[in-house]
Amino acid sequence: MTDSQAADWWATAVSRIEPNVIELRGIPVADLIGDIGFGEMTWLMLRGSRPTPDQLRLFEAALIAGVDHGPHAPSIAVARMAATCGVGLNNAMASAINVLGDSHGGAGEQCVALLSEIVTRDVPAEVVVAEWRARGIRYLPGFGHRFHTRDPRRDPLIDLTSAAAGTGVVTGDHLRAALAVEEALHPVPMNIDGATAVIYAELGFPAPLARGLFVLSRSVGILAHAWEETGQGRRNKGPIPPSIRPTYLGPG
Amino acid sequence: MTDSQAADWWATAVSRIEPNVIELRGIPVADLIGDIGFGEMTWLMLRGSRPTPDQLRLFEAALIAGVDHGPHAPSIAVARMAATCGVGLNNAMASAINVLGDSHGGAGEQCVALLSEIVTRDVPAEVVVAEWRARGIRYLPGFGHRFHTRDPRRDPLIDLTSAAAGTGVVTGDHLRAALAVEEALHPVPMNIDGATAVIYAELGFPAPLARGLFVLSRSVGILAHAWEETGQGRRNKGPIPPSIRPTYLGPG
């Protein structure tokens, strides 16, 4: 019976779609519309149940912190250039979020892994840091910023997490691990990938979702920049003005 | 002075990024973290100012309505297959949102254009519908669904918009245009692209942002499905089980 094979091949617990029926995580969509915010809906879809208000506040703090870092960020620059090339905003956004790789936003995933390893093995952070470095990892994920000596997003995110740990909303284990890594790396500070990784890990999200959530977050800034660019009237915008010619290093 | 040329080439009003300074739409990021939700942040980034609570409620209703339509939707299926191919979640999400084109989610953009044309020209909807059809447009954007005879998202979205029009939150002009088109196309009903286009248009978003906002919305479901798929352990998941062979139509 291959019909059930094909049906099973696409089995899912996320949603149930039948003619005139849409249930998301077991809840009819009509019961959600008008009743739930966008941040809470994101949690529901990923976790299968709703967050508490305290969890939600922390979650949304992380989501809004990463929305934008200006045109110097490759994700933002790609979005703006793409938007001038005659493609839809969905395509411009896709080209942009696609670059949120291991060293650009995707570092949050690795940072959750780092913090979780420290928490799980229950060894001093500097031991784990030393081991990661011995494996050839030059930049510890979630730490260091080429631009900010002190990332202005670090303190408010860490303060909110500390407060949440103080009231038992989260355990604070991953927070302590992150602060210990930061001390071990001093004066290299925690960056946005690190601070949001702390929150996502404290809230129980597995490592790969730290990357996925950063993508959702940055998508907002990507859309804002892509849209602004379309209003500036350029076509096929290159990275530098046409009057500046790339230095040629080749033969001839 | 080419330094100012390069600086101007990337001019933006969205954000100001200086060493240790991040301002989004003129507001220091530290003032936003912990103070603003994800839906409201999305509005702020796109519009430059905060919504009223009534505007926000309508906006988030549209955002959450489109998050998922199960594995039959190409965007969801692509996300799930991509997640099995050894790429990051950012890449899986990019491949998926990239397909939200003119006939899949992107239709919201065209529907805003349709509704705006009716509102602006102030002619009966059936006149505009007839003109669009005369231009060879077979499927009016935002109307008709191959699966639902009555999309369960239509009524709650339209009801919320009607209520908002009744209290002056929105004018109701685009709502009336959409209902008139629906009547002209009877029994073809409004679909999710149409109902969210009504809301985005009523809230003053230009047409291309209806597509962009649908991308943000659907990204949540894309992430949820991509993540669920990674837990099911397949590698290089094809669209049908290996035991079913595509019909061969070629020579030989």
Add this chain to the structure above:
Amino acid sequence: MTDSQAADWWATAVSRIEPNVIELRGIPVADLIGDIGFGEMTWLMLRGSRPTPDQLRLFEAALIAGVDHGPHAPSIAVARMAATCGVGLNNAMASAINVLGDSHGGAGEQCVALLSEIVTRDVPAEVVVAEWRARGIRYLPGFGHRFHTRDPRRDPLIDLTSAAAGTGVVTGDHLRAALAVEEALHPVPMNIDGATAVIYAELGFPAPLARGLFVLSRSVGILAHAWEETGQGRRNKGPIPPSIRPTYLGPG
């Protein structure tokens, strides 16, 4: 019987894949390996049969002409930035080819449509040009270049096509249409999208494949640049050096 439904859903004449069998356009892959070049294979896969040597020469001329236009081209710049963000070369290439939209490479598709309209309707090119302009099309696809007053790829491509028309390899109809448009637009010259559109149209490729073939062509340059960039050691390369700050246009 839903197994045949699922099998038919994925019906194809392009290839036959059975256990231990791979046939491409009806030819066992083992008979192709070592026997056919990459350009000829491309033709075979798209057309279902092999080109003549004269057709192949013209086809490959178009394919190689578009491979690269340096870092000013958004496609090339995106590839290079993506390659510094910790993603695979496949991802860097995807972000890059994704921007080959209606105004960047994708214009070839529209130019084939323009030339085909002139050929089919058999009216003077300036009539069709005037009609396209009356529809609000400011830049005729395939003509004009912001950088070159005379694109160095135009003459060799047009000369080859003229020679092929002279020996009956192609009819020359689309070539004549393109030259007539160029004369009507004087002094705006044919660009790479236009010159390759002539060749693809003369060889019988439908309009959308002019875009698809340009993608294949440019993919080569995209890969070369992405790879060179990975050797230069940058991480998260932005569009301008960090020392140059984007001009801020916003409030505050």
Add this chain to the structure above:
Amino acid sequence: MTDSQAADWWATAVSRIEPNVIELRGIPVADLIGDIGFGEMTWLMLRGSRPTPDQLRLFEAALIAGVDHGPHAPSIAVARMAATCGVGLNNAMASAINVLGDSHGGAGEQCVALLSEIVTRDVPAEVVVAEWRARGIRYLPGFGHRFHTRDPRRDPLIDLTSAAAGTGVVTGDHLRAALAVEEALHPVPMNIDGATAVIYAELGFPAPLARGLFVLSRSVGILAHAWEETGQGRRNKGPIPPSIRPTYLGPG
């Protein structure tokens, strides 16, 4: 002087683009058009000089071997679904090549690394295989196929490489390493990623380019399938026919 900073930021040896000048790897584009095939051009762009005819034959054999593996391959299925969603062929191709990740085509990159490690360390293949397995790598890259017990592309590619080693075109070092791995994994055979990795490594391409070259190769099949799909008239094609419903695993 920031103009030279911005110029240096985009320095390249791949191409020189000046008004009315296009040089690719030091050669005026007009000298290439009509003189060089698409496969040879690919080599030139990546290596900076032309291949010998013997090198080119081997190179093109690898390029054509990977063009297509039918709709069961996620890359092909994604291309076909994307092509029905109202996006350009460039977008459909981008979504598709984006999934050529570590376990789908991207495995060639890892296989070159595996073979190079064996060649460089000069230890028996089974030692390296055992070490990779001890690191938790379950599927050795380039070996094993879920569908073919004997991949029909393996023998002709390996035979060509053996012949080339016999005449001194290549050293045969990576070929011997691959055959030794295959023996160690018996009866798991070499697959297309493995056989092409052998050729790319023998020809001196670094590991990441094995992935990049597979992308170029598969792009041809991706385009052929996307294009065929557009002729079959579906809109928003899902992975299975609408009559088959995904099995629901969730609550409610």
